[in-house]
Amino acid sequence: MSDREQLLLDFLKAAGLADATRDPLPGDASTRRYERLTTPDGRSLMLMDQAASAESPPADPSWTPEQRLAAGWNATARLSAGRIEAFAAVADHLRRLGLSAPEIIAVDAAAGLAVLEDFGDDLFARVIERGEPEEPLYLAAVEALATLHAAETPAVLIGPAGDWPLQVYDETALQGGADLFVEWLPKLDPELAFDAEAVADWRAAWAPVVARGAAGATVIAHRDYHAENLIRLSGRSGAPMVGMIDFQDAVRAHPSWDLHSLLQDARRDVSPALEAKALDHYFQFYPQIDRAVFMRDYAGLAALNEARILGIFARLIVRDGKPRYAAFMPRMWDHLNVNLKQPGLETVAAWFDRHVPEARRK
Template identity: 30%
Template sequence: MSSNSLTLFLAAEDETRRLGEDLALAVTTGDCLALSGDLGAGKSTLARALLRAMADDDDLDVPSPTFTLVQNYDLRLPVAHFDLYRLGDERELEEIGFSDALDTGVCLVEWPEKAGQALPADRIDIQLDFERGGRRVTISALPERLQRIERKLAIRRFLDGHGYHGSIRRHLTGDASTRAYEYVYTTAGNRLVLMDAPRRPNGPPIRDGKPYSQIVHLAEDVYPFVAIALSLRERGFSAPRIFESDCEAGILLLEDLGAETILDENGKPLPERYRAALACLAQMHDTAFDRDISLPCGQVHHVPDYDRTAMKMEVELLIDWHLPWKRNGAPATASERTEYLAIWDSLIDELEGTEKTLVLRDFHSPNILWRASEGGIRRIGLIDFQDAMIGPSAYDVVSIVQDARVTVERDLADQLMTEYLTLRRAQGAFDEGTFFKTWSIMSAQRACKLAGLWVRLLQRDKKPGYMKHMPRTLWHLGVALEHPVLAPLREWCVKAGIETAESAL
């Protein structure tokens, strides 16, 4: 097996358990971890720690599969724990479901040498050996897999180096980008959140020598997150405090704003909390923000404009991804593309003179936390704002009223709009007619982007789960197209066969 390797020295059993926790954060579907070593070398300790970390249950019963050969666990990822000590023939591996387990989750294999050549060549080999004063662990794998493990070990060193030695780490969540999040439980009993956000690799240049991420102003590192967090906190909003950071490595240790959301236990909107989120947004839209934000490290982050180029590049997702998907692979014609982009040029012209403010960009239920013990705008915890820009204030109102992940029924959406407008009128001069026109244009812009993004995540990124949001997104587009200014886009959608839904169901 062509591989790279790394070697660790573990002085105590606690360190072996921590390595198991770190590996639990690194593994993904299709990984086979082959644990080799003499009796008592720590294979079972490592396997047990990995399983308990993935279960987030320190008391999880992990019986030895010596006699059953395999023990299956339904965890964050399905894990099949194999002990092949009693395997008589490598062909038996298929009889006990090895291939199926690897296709759907993670395989953890003790005594892998008993399998002969039956284990995959791209496995992760973990060799545990006794050494004076502890154990030596050698991890060998192909570069992509080893890099994942090295990243989690680097985060452990970051925590140890900032006084958090012995902390317990647990998977929190990942998102549609390369970011991932962990809970960190300190020895003092506190729970923090760690952001694991390595620098975004630039994709291929697609226009004017720039990749998609630069054209639409997506954050390429954590500096924008740090800058926006500082700016929000200085103005009294609930963004997480940053306790420790390595911005170049893309590691931030953050305040935990809690796990309570603005949804009920069934994932439905809680009207009171949505209203509080709109009140927070109204306050934000009446607050001045700096375009250039100085960071403690000496860097200055310039908040980019939500400009014509970015808006048009995003709406092209509909014509590049959604339309071919709708047509079983047939792309848009040249005339369809020309007409579509000309319509958007005219709609963006209509935004001239509209109110511009800080746009958080994804101000919807996954990124809004409920802080019941706080008051006023501080009840709304804000996260995932690293892509913030200066643009039409109506955009974030679209994001929450037309929540991309949750159905906000039309009656509630109308009530939220009314309450937001009441708050804005109370702040002073406010042009409702211009706002409604802008809201409709930005609603259509966001819906066109998402209708294409869901397909791109399905086809390019192999993330099919987002397609469940498509009916809701098309419903949002239909609502936006009710405004007279959207008549040309409405007619184009009809001709192109883009069917806007009458409801989110």
């Protein structure tokens, strides 16, 4: 038996769950692991296993950009490193707002273990595949974001596993994410090559988008808000019907971030009509917003995120041997190509025209 397994058994025993049946869930692109626990009386719970040693350190709020870059990817751009205590603190904050995040049943932050309320398997993506109308689900997801954005955004979140600083999705993090594109796409597609001048031009082209994104970082962003991370909860309506999971990487970010993550999804098609209706629904809660300015930032940050995700998918394929992520890349290219035509992205679009022919953007 491994030391990790013994630690897990001791944790379950201390939580009164030594007799629970354990069923591993399929893995994803992260270092987290989940198991469904079933107690002898039939209760279903979720075990989250995220060893801190599996990740490079999270960002320290006092670090300079240079220190963050030297400390690795998590300190540069991911910020929280997926820590259990981050998940617990965000969950507690969401629940206090009346939103649906799993209750923390037991947690040991040092061990990287938690037992959570089980929201079941009705992911938005799956229930839509079974024929449930998608529009009410997406509008409820927008209502949940409107509720979150209307609340005070604390600098420190108080949670059952300890306090957690809510870090800002700032220039270093935004540009660090975008740079995955120029780092990893040539490794996937050898016909692409970006020399030092091209990389410098890349960063200069994104600089205005990055600056606006950092300046507009005023709300908590889930950071991975899409139909595979939202669960339809029976017996609830409106925002509370939206069960949120996988929010351990939450940050203070521009309010458009979770909206474009939801509406320009890498894993499923969202029609332009539904995207427009969902955005209209959001603006009903915020009639004071300058919509033109907001949508400029929405398109710019969506394009940056799509470049980031293309870089992540390339890395997963090349470095991690996960070719299935190639199936998602054409959808990301489609989103990016549309956004590059929007106001404010002329310099970025010109960079792509010079360095990534349109024939390779698919």
